[in-house]
Amino acid sequence: MAVNTLTIDGKEIAIEAGKTILDAAKEAGVPIPTLCHMEGVHDVGACRLCIVEAEGTPKLLPACVTAATEGMVIHTQTEKLQNYRRMTVELIFAEGNHVCSICVANGNCELQDVAVDVGMDHSRFSYRFPDRGCDLSHSQFGIDHNRCIMCTRCVRVCDEVEGAHVWDVGSRGPDCFIVAGLDQPWGEVDACTSCGKCVDACPTGAIFHKGETTGEKEGDRGKMAFLTTAREKQEWTR
Amino acid sequence: MSKTIVIDPITRIEGHAKISVMLDDAGEVTDTRFHVVEYRGFEKFCEGRPFTEMAGITARICGICPVSHLICAAKTGDKILAVKIPKAADKLRRLLNLGQITQSHALSFFHLSSPDFLLGWDSDPAKRNVFGLIAADPDLARAGIRLRQFGQRVIEILGGRKIHAAWTVPGGVRSPLSPDGRAWILERLPESLETAQKGLDIFKQLINGPMKEEVKVFGNFPSLFMSLVGKGGAWEHYDGHLRFTDSEGNIVQDNLSEDDYADFVGEAVEDWSYLKFPYYKALGYPDGLYRVGPLARLNNCTHIGTPKADAELREFRDYADGVPTSSFLYHYARLIEILACLEKIEEYMDDPDLMSNRCRSEAGVNELEAIGVSEAPRGTLFHHYKVDENGLLEKVNLIIATGNNNLAMNKTIKQIAQHYIHSEDIQEGFLNRVEAGIRCYDPCLSCSTHAAGQMPLDIQIYNAQGEVIRQVIRD
Numbered sequence: 001m002a003v004n005t006l007t008i009d010g011k012e013i014a015i016e017a018g019k020t021i022l023d024a025a026k027e028a029g030v031p032i033p034t035l036c037h038m039e040g041v042h043d044v045g046a047c048r049l050c051i052v053e054a055e056g057t058p059k060l061l062p063a064c065v066t067a068a069t070e071g072m073v074i075h076t077q078t079e080k081l082q083n084y085r086r087m088t089v090e091l092i093f094a095e096g097n098h099v100c101s102i103c104v105a106n107g108n109c110e111l112q113d114v115a116v117d118v119g120m121d122h123s124r125f126s127y128r129f130p131d132r133g134c135d136l137s138h139s140q141f142g143i144d145h146n147r148c149i150m151c152t153r154c155v156r157v158c159d160e161v162e163g164a165h166v167w168d169v170g171s172r173g174p175d176c177f178i179v180a181g182l183d184q185p186w187g188e189v190d191a192c193t194s195c196g197k198c199v200d201a202c203p204t205g206a207i208f209h210k211g212e213t214t215g216e217k218e219g220d221r222g223k224m225a226f227l228t229t230a231r232e233k234q235e236w237t238r
Numbered sequence: 239m240s241k242t243i244v245i246d247p248i249t250r251i252e253g254h255a256k257i258s259v260m261l262d263d264a265g266e267v268t269d270t271r272f273h274v275v276e277y278r279g280f281e282k283f284c285e286g287r288p289f290t291e292m293a294g295i296t297a298r299i300c301g302i303c304p305v306s307h308l309i310c311a312a313k314t315g316d317k318i319l320a321v322k323i324p325k326a327a328d329k330l331r332r333l334l335n336l337g338q339i340t341q342s343h344a345l346s347f348f349h350l351s352s353p354d355f356l357l358g359w360d361s362d363p364a365k366r367n368v369f370g371l372i373a374a375d376p377d378l379a380r381a382g383i384r385l386r387q388f389g390q391r392v393i394e395i396l397g398g399r400k401i402h403a404a405w406t407v408p409g410g411v412r413s414p415l416s417p418d419g420r421a422w423i424l425e426r427l428p429e430s431l432e433t434a435q436k437g438l439d440i441f442k443q444l445i446n447g448p449m450k451e452e453v454k455v456f457g458n459f460p461s462l463f464m465s466l467v468g469k470g471g472a473w474e475h476y477d478g479h480l481r482f483t484d485s486e487g488n489i490v491q492d493n494l495s496e497d498d499y500a501d502f503v504g505e506a507v508e509d510w511s512y513l514k515f516p517y518y519k520a521l522g523y524p525d526g527l528y529r530v531g532p533l534a535r536l537n538n539c540t541h542i543g544t545p546k547a548d549a550e551l552r553e554f555r556d557y558a559d560g561v562p563t564s565s566f567l568y569h570y571a572r573l574i575e576i577l578a579c580l581e582k583i584e585e586y587m588d589d590p591d592l593m594s595n596r597c598r599s600e601a602g603v604n605e606l607e608a609i610g611v612s613e614a615p616r617g618t619l620f621h622h623y624k625v626d627e628n629g630l631l632e633k634v635n636l637i638i639a640t641g642n643n644n645l646a647m648n649k650t651i652k653q654i655a656q657h658y659i660h661s662e663d664i665q666e667g668f669l670n671r672v673e674a675g676i677r678c679y680d681p682c683l684s685c686s687t688h689a690a691g692q693m694p695l696d697i698q699i700y701n702a703q704g705e706v707i708r709q710v711i712r713d
Contacts, residue, residue, distance in 0.1 A: 101402070102294035136288060136628035139602075144288075187628075210629075213598065214294040214404035216412075 040224030062181030097146035137187030256696025265661035274513035314610030315408025329408030334555035342615035348382025360667030381439030395419035410598035457565025457650030460485035463534035471540035496611035530617025532571035544581035
């Protein structure tokens with residue numbers, strides 16, 4: 001097995017070739033904030049929270065989709081990175097309609113957790129207050145586009161783990177949104193198996209169980225990693 | 239030349255409002271207006287949201303009595319689900335409301351209004367507040383604050399937090415009363431009962447002595463009274479049916495359902511206030527003036543159902559020699575209701591249903607329109623929702639308790655102003671009495687941000703051309 005050796009925040013780490021900087025950081029015990037990354041599905045680098053600095057490279061690199069290569073010297077907590085991460089989270093909040101006080105995920109939300117991690121106490125950007133809707137047509141679940149951060153975890157988990165491919169991304173730029181089927185009401189999409197994996201995959205309160213009220217969503221953050229391990233390695237315990 | 243005096247903002251109430259007093263050339267009061275100068279738009283921005291969020295959203299209307307909206311939204315949600323909620327949930331919601339009425343009434347009496355009674359209408363405005371009360375009578379102030387704390391803690395024990403507890407849900411409540419919570423309530427009940435009785439004793443002495451005049455001029459007029467009543471006409475705060483009575487004690491209309499509220503309650507709009515003016519439709523606007531809240535609930539019920547509160551209710555009616563019609567007696571009614579709440583909380587502590595985990599009925603959307611009702615500390619509260627087949631709100635109408643008293647509040651300040659103001663040279667204490675006329679109703683105009691604050695009093699006197707000829711600002 002080919003191994004690459006690199007340095008992350010002063011720690012030397014040897015990791016299997018082909019793994020990412022994020023994998024290496026985890027191996028080294030160096031925390032890097034993420035939102036769109038989820039164990040069990042492939043990475044897309046959508047949220048840009050995991051950006052790191054590599055010596056000799058002027059660009060900031062998304063750790064989740066950048067391969068760890070031999071001799072890399074990575075920094076994950078520079079002032080520049082901290083500023084960018086905070087700004088990224090502020091922009092996410094400013095872009096949608098995130099009202100924690102009435103959200104089903106209040107207190108169990110990865111966006112909230114990340115906001116705390118990066119030290120965001122307010123957004124310096126004007127809120128856009130986009131006009132977005134809520135689809136409660138499914139018999140068990142609902143999707144509130146106001147709370148969606150376009151991480152696409154639901155898209156990937158439905159495609160790669162469940163194999164149903166109910167979700168996709170529609171439109172362009174700031175108008176992007178998650179569509180069910182061919183932009184149909186969720187309840188009319190025959191492909192949906194009602195497995196609920198997208199509910200667990202959603203880092204915010206955008207996808208939820210119908211009837212849940214403020215703070216009642218208990219997303220199972222480790223479920224997809226468990227399912228993948230169970231499927232690939234036949235390990236059925238968590 | 240005619241003059242207008244503006245009291246802006248009104249202090250020691252919840253929310254933002256101002257009063258205009260119009261004088262004629264002789265300095266006599268020709269008219270008064272109570273303006274609610276804030277606009278919030280909850281009914282509009284709730285549209286498009288799932289009805290299950292309504293408890294969480296509407297509770298944010300207020301930090302003083304969020305429980306009222308939590309309960310009313312949940313009750314309206316029950317009707318959209320078309321379920322009967324479990325017995326335990328019904329009792330637990332009632333317990334929550336009893337805690338809420340206790341804390342809100344204690345705040346109104348001890349923190350906001352008693353400084354006027356105990357320190358004097360004309361005392362130094364800078365000290366005429368709860369801090370002045372702490373300096374003058376620390377034991378009473380502490381007792382009042384601890385009584386409010388008791389009510390707040392009941393809410394926290396049930397809902398997990400004192401303010402905006404997301405605990406009532408369509409179909410019931412999330413969790414039962416914990417054994418530890420029950421133990422805490424039982425331990426603090428005797429002290430709370432003692433404080434409520436002490437407040438009553440103090441107020442009875444005042445209205446039989448130095449404040450006899452206030453009883454006569456602070457909103458003392460005949461009107462209708464609207465409230466919920468329970469079985470056999472018993473005092474009610476959560477369910478039951480609606481009743482209107484008049485100042486002679488006659489039942490004008492009874493056994494009314496909230497579902498038909500639009501048949502008997504109309505809402506008028508004036509261009510000088512953001513608060514609508516509800517009225518009893520059969521008498522038209524503005525003759526259909528009715529009052530809600532503690533005074534209306536006590537005037538509408540036949541009995542309360544607990545021994546100490548019932549004894550006080552009899553004395554209350556004896557004092558007025560019939561139906562109490564003075565809005566100054568709202569304070570009296572409020573104190574009796576605190577006693578009633580505490581006694582009912584005590585009764586609940588022996589009820590095993592409150593510990594039951596079967597406290598939430600689950601269902602989908604089974605009705606597309608529903609109207610819920612409950613008694614907020616300040617009066618009757620209606621929530622009216624229309625939803626689509628998936629449960630997204632299409633239309634929302636909220637009739638807030640304070641709004642029901644809007645006509646009465648306007649009439650009250652006019653009566654007080656006409657009694658005390660007879661020239662342009664107006665003493666601050668008289669203006670404080672006008673403000674206190676509003677405080678009788680303990681209006682909740684928005685949220686808690688200025689609940690016990692020392693908001694500045696800005697008095698502006700205008701001439702007939704609208705020019706400010708005098709301005710007095712109290713910090």
